Amino acid sequence: MFDVGIVGGGAVGSSIAYELSRFDLKIAVFEKEPDVCFGASGRNSGVVHAGFYYRPGSLKAKLCVEGNKKIKEWIKILKVPFKPTGKVLVAFEEDEVKELYKLKETGDTNGVEGLEIIRGSDNVEKICPGVGGAIACMYSPATAIFSPYLLTIALAETALLNGVKYFLNCKIVEVRKENGVFKLKSQKGDKYECRWLINATGVFSAEFSKLVGIDSYRIYPCRGEYLLLDKTLGPLLKMPIYPVPSKEVGGHLGVHITPTVEGPITVGPSAEYIEDPEDYESTPEVMEKLFEGGHKLWPYFKRSDVIRTFSGIRAKPVPPGDKTFHDFVIKEEESIPNFINLIGIESPGLTSAPAIARVVKEMIEKKETLLPKEKFIPSAPRLEKFEELREEEKQRKVKEDPAYGEIICRCEKITKREIIEAIENPLGAKTLASIKYRARSMMGRCQGGYCMPKIIEILEREFGYKPEDFQLHKEGSWLFSGRMRKYD
Numbered sequence: 434m435f436d437v438g439i440v441g442g443g444a445v446g447s448s449i450a451y452e453l454s455r456f457d458l459k460i461a462v463f464e465k466e467p468d469v470c471f472g473a474s475g476r477n478s479g480v481v482h483a484g485f486y487y488r489p490g491s492l493k494a495k496l497c498v499e500g501n502k503k504i505k506e507w508i509k510i511l512k513v514p515f516k517p518t519g520k521v522l523v524a525f526e527e528d529e530v531k532e533l534y535k536l537k538e539t540g541d542t543n544g545v546e547g548l549e550i551i552r553g554s555d556n557v558e559k560i561c562p563g564v565g566g567a568i569a570c571m572y573s574p575a576t577a578i579f580s581p582y583l584l585t586i587a588l589a590e591t592a593l594l595n596g597v598k599y600f601l602n603c604k605i606v607e608v609r610k611e612n613g614v615f616k617l618k619s620q621k622g623d624k625y626e627c628r629w630l631i632n633a634t635g636v637f638s639a640e641f642s643k644l645v646g647i648d649s650y651r652i653y654p655c656r657g658e659y660l661l662l663d664k665t666l667g668p669l670l671k672m673p674i675y676p677v678p679s680k681e682v683g684g685h686l687g688v689h690i691t692p693t694v695e696g697p698i699t700v701g702p703s704a705e706y707i708e709d710p711e712d713y714e715s716t717p718e719v720m721e722k723l724f725e726g727g728h729k730l731w732p733y734f735k736r737s738d739v740i741r742t743f744s745g746i747r748a749k750p751v752p753p754g755d756k757t758f759h760d761f762v763i764k765e766e767e768s769i770p771n772f773i774n775l776i777g778i779e780s781p782g783l784t785s786a787p788a789i790a791r792v793v794k795e796m797i798e799k800k801e802t803l804l805p806k807e808k809f810i811p812s813a814p815r816l817e818k819f820e821e822l823r824e825e826e827k828q829r830k831v832k833e834d835p836a837y838g839e840i841i842c843r844c845e846k847i848t849k850r851e852i853i854e855a856i857e858n859p860l861g862a863k864t865l866a867s868i869k870y871r872a873r874s875m876m877g878r879c880q881g882g883y884c885m886p887k888i889i890e891i892l893e894r895e896f897g898y899k900p901e902d903f904q905l906h907k908e909g910s911w912l913f914s915g916r917m918r919k920y921d
Contacts, residue, residue, distance in 0.1 A: 438627030443474035446633035452790035454595035465604035470582035476745025485540025496785035503787035520576035523567035657702025664696030688726035700727035715742035750777030844877020
């Protein structure tokens with residue numbers, strides 16, 4: 434029997450697993466997807482928020498400000514790509530300037546450090562070159578960018594190294610509590626037991642809560658679509674550029690343009706309530722709106738700079754048209770002791786994840802003594818990117834291992850050794866998307882046109898995969914049904 438069962442292995446679930454793995458506990462994480470970063474954790478802007486959008490005194494405000502500092506500490510420890518860029522919110526009209534002052538007042542009250550209002554187009558241009566005609570901006574030096582999927586992977590792999598069990602492709606479909614023990618059953622019929630049960634299922638959190646016996650929550654999936662721009666534009670964009678937040682969709686920060694730590698630029702997201710929480714469609718109508726909205730903020734990209742589109746789903750606790758503020762729900766349910774519900778963990782959930790993990794740890798600590806592990810390992814080993822090594826170091830590695838001398842992904846200059854390390858990941862994640870997230874192959878200009886066949890060849894010849902084994906992303910996303918022609 435496990436002491437703690439965490440359902441959902443995204444950034445929040447894996448942060449909780451990482452935090453609790455410091456203690457002498459038997460912990461299990463149940464993730465319904467083939468990997469830990471396939472939901473909202475891998476489909477967002479990759480921004481460490483400062484905390485000036487949220488109502489003073491709310492959990493969102495407190496945990497975002499705390500999480501802003503804590504996540505930067507974790508990123509350094511876990512060796513996740515990160516850039517302290519700062520960020521600007523830009524105003525094009527005087528009414529929007531008034532909103533900037535209101536946001537600064539909120540941020541100051543929340544304890545956000547260094548917020549500054551800058552007036553005049555020339556002054557805005559100095560702090561963020563290229564902003565398209567803004568008359569004022571608010572500068573937030575505490576904002577940063579990072580790789581959200583690599584953080585989630587690093588948290589999970591380090592938790593695993595500290596004894597946490599990860600069960601991938603494991604959707605929990607039945608929960609009963611008998612004699613103080615939660616009895617779980619997966620869709621495959623596997624059975625598990627735990628003393629504490631934590632609901633970290635994001636957009637599915639209300640559904641899972643109902644499965645456990647609490648039917649008082651609702652989640653309304655809200656899709657955000659993005660454009661991804663070629664990394665050749667990356668050096669031109671110094672920091673994220675956001676508009677004054679929209680009042681049309683509750684809590685929507687508006688279409689923004691954001692650099693990524695790897696170089697490409699994202700434009701988006703949109704905000705559209707949908708029925709299916711797994712509908713990741715990218716639509717022509719929204720793509721056009723994103724292009725227009727992004728151009729207003731930063732008029733330096735063309736349609737030919739768009740290399741792909743993607744979308745993520747927010748877990749909104751309010752229905753369409755409801756513009757009221759709704760806070761995170763993080764509570765141990767009174768009617769079901771030891772069941773901790775995390776509901777409506779939308780933005781800034783990613784930034785807040787380390788603080789949410791602290792809150793959950795303290796809830797458990799109120800009822801039982803947590804004994805620190807004698808030897809906690811703070812970070813799982815991570816390979817340095819071959820392309821970023823010094824020339825003499827590259828030559829040494831190629832001499833020791835010829836797989837470093839073979840470039841598989843030409844766009845991102847990823848070597849065969851890095852692909853093999855991604856395939857052999859500790860979690861055992863097996864899709865092409867899992868390799869992509871770890872090695873960054875298939876993420877360049879050609880989006881896998883050159884390297885995907887080479888990766889499939891490695892999987893087939895060196896790892897014994899059959900064509901029918903290859904899945905792109907989710908369970909059932911098969912790439913091949915067999916061979917047209919057998920080997921000689």
